[in-house]
Amino acid sequence: xxxxxxxxxxxxxxxxxxxxxEARQAAAKRGTxxxxxxxxxxxxxxxxxGRRRQAxxxxxxxxxxxxxxxxxxxxxxxxxYER
Numbered sequence: 001x002x003x004x005x006x007x008x009x010x011x012x013x014x015x016x017x018x019x020x021x022e023a024r025q026a027a028a029k030r031g032t033x034x035x036x037x038x039x040x041x042x043x044x045x046x047x048x049x050g051r052r053r054q055a056x057x058x059x060x061x062x063x064x065x066x067x068x069x070x071x072x073x074x075x076x077x078x079x080x081y082e083r
Contacts, residue, residue: 013038 015023023034030037 011038 020034023037027034027037
């Protein structure tokens with residue numbers, strides 16, 4: 001089994017007291033902590049960004065390899081709206 005060690009940093013947040021109270025209740029219902037909820041959310045956010053970045057890269061690579069040809073543009077924007 002390979003364990004990856006990551007450098008951990010502390011983060012200080014300032015939040016409204018009522019919001020924190022609601023967050024604590026939500027965390028308690030899930031059997032976790034507010035800290036764990038925030039850590040999970042930030043992890044999902046980072047993973048989503050990585051997936052989007054990878055998807056854009058793959059789309060650009062496919063466009064570069066494409067043999068598709070676009071014909072001459074013989075219409076105006078106004079003509080499109082008239083249809």
